[in-house]
Amino acid sequence: MLHYFVALNNAKHISPKLAHRLIEHFSSPEKIFSASREELQVIEGITSNALNSILNFTDHQQVIEEIARAESRGITLIPWGSEHYPELLSQIYDPPVLLYVKGSISPDDKIAIALVGARKASSYGLKAANRLASELAANKITLVSGMARGIDTEIHRTALKNGGRTIAVLGSGLEFIYPPENRELYNEISRSGAVISEFPLLTPPEPYNFPRRNRIISGLSLGTVVVEAGEKSGSLITARFALDQGREVFAVPGPIGEIGNTGTHRLIQDGAKLVQNTDDILTELNIPKISKETNITDLSDIEKLLLDKLEDESYSINSLAGVSGIPANAITAAMTKLELRGLVREIHGNRFVKET
Numbered sequence: 001m002l003h004y005f006v007a008l009n010n011a012k013h014i015s016p017k018l019a020h021r022l023i024e025h026f027s028s029p030e031k032i033f034s035a036s037r038e039e040l041q042v043i044e045g046i047t048s049n050a051l052n053s054i055l056n057f058t059d060h061q062q063v064i065e066e067i068a069r070a071e072s073r074g075i076t077l078i079p080w081g082s083e084h085y086p087e088l089l090s091q092i093y094d095p096p097v098l099l100y101v102k103g104s105i106s107p108d109d110k111i112a113i114a115l116v117g118a119r120k121a122s123s124y125g126l127k128a129a130n131r132l133a134s135e136l137a138a139n140k141i142t143l144v145s146g147m148a149r150g151i152d153t154e155i156h157r158t159a160l161k162n163g164g165r166t167i168a169v170l171g172s173g174l175e176f177i178y179p180p181e182n183r184e185l186y187n188e189i190s191r192s193g194a195v196i197s198e199f200p201l202l203t204p205p206e207p208y209n210f211p212r213r214n215r216i217i218s219g220l221s222l223g224t225v226v227v228e229a230g231e232k233s234g235s236l237i238t239a240r241f242a243l244d245q246g247r248e249v250f251a252v253p254g255p256i257g258e259i260g261n262t263g264t265h266r267l268i269q270d271g272a273k274l275v276q277n278t279d280d281i282l283t284e285l286n287i288p289k290i291s292k293e294t295n296i297t298d299l300s301d302i303e304k305l306l307l308d309k310l311e312d313e314s315y316s317i318n319s320l321a322g323v324s325g326i327p328a329n330a331i332t333a334a335m336t337k338l339e340l341r342g343l344v345r346e347i348h349g350n351r352f353v354k355e356t
Contacts (some may be wrong), residue, residue: 004029005079008064010200013049016094023080023097065141069201075174076101088112092219092245096198100174101196102186108165111287114217114242116235117151117227122260128252129154132225133144134340136279137164138236138250139290142193144169144220146213147186149179151227156189162340166193167220171213173203196220214238215245222285223248225275229263236263242306248284250275263307277345290321302326302334310344310354317350 008029010017021043022032032040032054040051052207071079077082078099086105089095104129113136117125133155143159144150159166164252172178174197177186182342189195199209201209214237218224226249227236239249251272254261255329268274273284282289291333299307310313317335321328335352338344 001028001030002067002077002079003060003063004033004099006077006198007057008283009096009198010059010063010066011050011053011057013047013053014097016198018045018050019041020080020094029097036251053064063124066200070100070177071202074199075176075236076104076350077337078105087221088221089216089219094215095219096216096254097207099355100197100199100201102174102196103190105194106165108140109142109167109220109319110187110192111140112144112221114144114221114224114238115151115155115227116145116214116224116238118150118229118260119150119152119232120260121150121154121228121259124254124258125151125237125252125260126154126213132227132252132275132278132281133158133164134162134282134310135342137166139278139282139287140164140285142167144217146171146210146217147179147182147189147195149182153182153185155158155227156185159191160188164293165235167191168195168248169206170195170199170211170218171196171209172205172213173200173201176204178205189339210234211237215241218242218247219245221247222230222287223250223281225250225252225281226264226272227252228254228260229267230260231262231266234265236267237269240318247271250281263273266286272342296329299337300334302330303338305329306334307343307354313323314347314351314353316352320352 016140019316023029025043026032037055040268044134078101080095080097084105087110129151136143142165144153144167156168166189208272218238218241224238226239242249249272251264251267252275254264288347317328317331318333342354344354346352
């Protein structure tokens with residue numbers, strides 16, 4: 001059975017939607033490849049190219065080699081309909097016929113949120129991505145993104161740093177890691193989460209693969225958060241897929257006048273949920289917030305002092321340096337650690353408050 005799922009996935013001119021129509025009509029992929037021209041012609045939407053691709057399919061040796069290659073690389077092939085197929089993804093109108101998975105799909109991935117954004121991210125966007133990802137990971141939510149440069153990479157790295165689960169969805173085959181500088185990130189994600197693709201192993205990262213990939217990112221998730229996006233960002237495609245799939249769409253507002261935020265601001269104007277903090281996401285999706293048990297015994301003396309100062313009012317780094325006598329660079333380092341642990345947060349005017 002797996003052989004013919006791979007064959008169907010590899011066959012040219014067959015979209016996921018058409019593949020599902022074929023499977024539903026013939027009840028199994030094997031029967032598709034033994035069907036006659038007359039039997040295939042009754043399928044809605046089948047083109048002459050797709051018809052000939054099935055009737056003339058002879059690459060069975062290539063299919064055998066693809067399966068063997070995946071097995072030798074520790075890559076699992078999960079066909080549509082398998083008990084291991086991600087539940088949320090199975091519910092969209094055109095789920096992949098076959099998933100290549102490096103790592104593992106977990107039952108915990110039913111509670112997943114996509115976070116996506118610009119490749120050429122600003123420092124503001126990276127900081128917002130870091131904060132949201134660290135807080136959502138602390139809430140035991142699987143974070144889904146595309147392992148692209150910029151915001152995506154920040155999401156994955158922050159999830160891993162905070163001991164959370166993350167799933168990367170590629171626009172290439174799993175043997176063609178892109179971008180190449182993220183090879184080690186690929187390995188780290190696959191050890192504790194999953195790297196996923198619907199494309200055959202050696203498929204290069206062609207531009208037209210990425211919009212198709214984006215429907216998987218949103219399909220794996222209860223909602224999609226666009227952290228930072230310009231007017232023509234691919235992240236907006238992911239948001240549109242999420243809407244089509246009946247999933248929630250969120251957007252993080254950015255500084256007024258910055259062209260790198262025109263896409264997210266447009267989403268908000270069109271009805272996306274504005275995100276000021278993770279509570280906005282959790283509340284909308286009815287996900288209970290895990291209360292933080294603050295163990296201050298493992299904090300440094302500086303971190304304890306700063307937390308105490310922030311008990312009743314907000315401070316900037318410089319004002320904290322003034323009232324505590326601690327150098328500003330040491331305060332900056334300590335505040336970063338406290339922020340990653342969810343004990344403090346930055347508000348307007350570069351001031352910090354203690355999280356309640």
